[in-house]
Amino acid sequence: MRGLQPDTAQRSIALDGVTVLRGGRRVLSEVSVGLDAASIAVIGANGSGKSTFARLLDGLVDPDSGTVSVHGLDVRRNRREIRRRVGFVFTDPQAQILMPTPAEDLAFSLRGRPRDEVALRVAAMLAEHGLTDRADAPASALSGGQKQLLALASVLITGPALIVADEPTTLLDLRNARRIGDLLLSQSAQVVLVTHDLELAARCEAALLFDDGEIAALGEAGDVVAHYRRACE
Amino acid sequence: MIQLYVPGASVVHRLGAGAKLLALAVAALVLSLVSPDAWGIAASLAGVTALYLLARLPLRVLAAEIWRLRWLMVVLGGALLVFVGPLPAWISTGRVVTIVLLASLLTLTTRMGDLIDVLRRLIAPARRFGVDPESVTMTIALTITMIPVVAGFASQVREAQRARGAARSGLHGVVPLMVRTLRHADDVADALAARGAV
Numbered sequence: 001m002r003g004l005q006p007d008t009a010q011r012s013i014a015l016d017g018v019t020v021l022r023g024g025r026r027v028l029s030e031v032s033v034g035l036d037a038a039s040i041a042v043i044g045a046n047g048s049g050k051s052t053f054a055r056l057l058d059g060l061v062d063p064d065s066g067t068v069s070v071h072g073l074d075v076r077r078n079r080r081e082i083r084r085r086v087g088f089v090f091t092d093p094q095a096q097i098l099m100p101t102p103a104e105d106l107a108f109s110l111r112g113r114p115r116d117e118v119a120l121r122v123a124a125m126l127a128e129h130g131l132t133d134r135a136d137a138p139a140s141a142l143s144g145g146q147k148q149l150l151a152l153a154s155v156l157i158t159g160p161a162l163i164v165a166d167e168p169t170t171l172l173d174l175r176n177a178r179r180i181g182d183l184l185l186s187q188s189a190q191v192v193l194v195t196h197d198l199e200l201a202a203r204c205e206a207a208l209l210f211d212d213g214e215i216a217a218l219g220e221a222g223d224v225v226a227h228y229r230r231a232c233e
Numbered sequence: 234m235i236q237l238y239v240p241g242a243s244v245v246h247r248l249g250a251g252a253k254l255l256a257l258a259v260a261a262l263v264l265s266l267v268s269p270d271a272w273g274i275a276a277s278l279a280g281v282t283a284l285y286l287l288a289r290l291p292l293r294v295l296a297a298e299i300w301r302l303r304w305l306m307v308v309l310g311g312a313l314l315v316f317v318g319p320l321p322a323w324i325s326t327g328r329v330v331t332i333v334l335l336a337s338l339l340t341l342t343t344r345m346g347d348l349i350d351v352l353r354r355l356i357a358p359a360r361r362f363g364v365d366p367e368s369v370t371m372t373i374a375l376t377i378t379m380i381p382v383v384a385g386f387a388s389q390v391r392e393a394q395r396a397r398g399a400a401r402s403g404l405h406g407v408v409p410l411m412v413r414t415l416r417h418a419d420d421v422a423d424a425l426a427a428r429g430a431v
Contacts, residue, residue, distance in 0.1 A: 140385070
């Protein structure tokens with residue numbers, strides 16, 4: 001699959017000649033790609049550039065050269081709008097949960113909106129994810145699965161057009177990993193999922209394989225995952 | 234004291250966060266400015282107990298609060314007992330314990346979000362001096378959230394050191410704890426950015 005010609009014109013997510021340097025090392029090297037699939041898995045070895053790619057989409061990392069555009073917006077020039085449209089789910093939910101309790105953390109995502117609306121939407125989101133009885137519990141007392149569920153709910157409650165999840169199932173047991181994976185892949189928003197879980201990756205519509213800061217393969221998820229499995233053998 | 238809300242529908246729970254905060258401030262002022270006698274302190278402690286009962290909090294919650302204050306009572310009460318005498322020890326220690334128990338009652342019966350809203354309104358006039366109420370209240374809430382997280386890191390560092398044969402971590406635990414905490418702070422900064430807070 002190496003040699004696939006990426007098309008960066010009018011796609012939902014477009015990177016054009018993106019290079020990212022960290023401490024003199026090229027973390028991403030001249031990456032150009034266009035992606036418009038509903039769900040895109042990003043796979044590859046540790047340090048291959050997957051997380052940097054994900055962070056570019058939310059403006060958490062800026063490219064040293066090249067441009068990143070999400071849903072027609074240049075990420076660097078439209079940071080505030082991008083943050084409104086893109087929901088980012090981190091590997092460690094403890095970093096993402098900013099308020100003392102689940103109810104308050106979800107309300108934080110809706111700050112600035114009328115109190116009644118916030119209360120209704122928070123209650124609905126807690127109920128949808130089975131967290132109602134934990135609404136006022138200390139967030140630190142939630143289980144690992146509940147914390148990641150809360151972190152994801154805090155993103156979903158804002159109704160993002162794109163959800164970027166950076167290894168959201170890495171710290172979870174099998175049951176919770178499946179639950180989070182199912183939830184992510186059932187969203188109507190576009191999903192970019194960085195993962196080492198190849199079964200989950202294969203369930204996406206498309207996949208992107210990174211190797212040493214470059215795109216090694218891009219295409220239908222099942223094919224890219226099979227290619228990666230063969231490369232690892 | 235960092236306490237968290239215990240849900241309930243009692244009169245104390247239903248009272249507005251601003252009213253409870255004001256009552257706490259008044260009680261603290263009165264107890265600090267007026268010099269109560271031994272019976273006055275006994276009455277104030279009985280009053281606090283009655284408020285916990287009115288809030289329909291289980292007695293074990295009050296017992297846990299008092300247990301949390303054991304070292305304060307031992308150190309403060311002990312020092313005053315030795316150097317000043319039993320009556321001043323009873324009065325001063327009782328006064329501090331009453332105020333701390335009232336503060337705990339406030340946080341046990343009030344959602345943090347409601348307290349932060351009150352705080353935001355109180356700080357709002359300081360905006361003209363360049364203070365951003367949102368930043369101040371956000372910082373307070375974030376601090377409350379992160380205290381158990383950092384405590385968890387400390388426990389993990391201790392366990393890791395014990396697993397590698399260190400009997401007591403002592404000062405050796407400080408550096409790895411700081412490294413983990415600073416790394417976590419970087420992640421939190423990213424999360425703040427991703428959630429549009431900065």
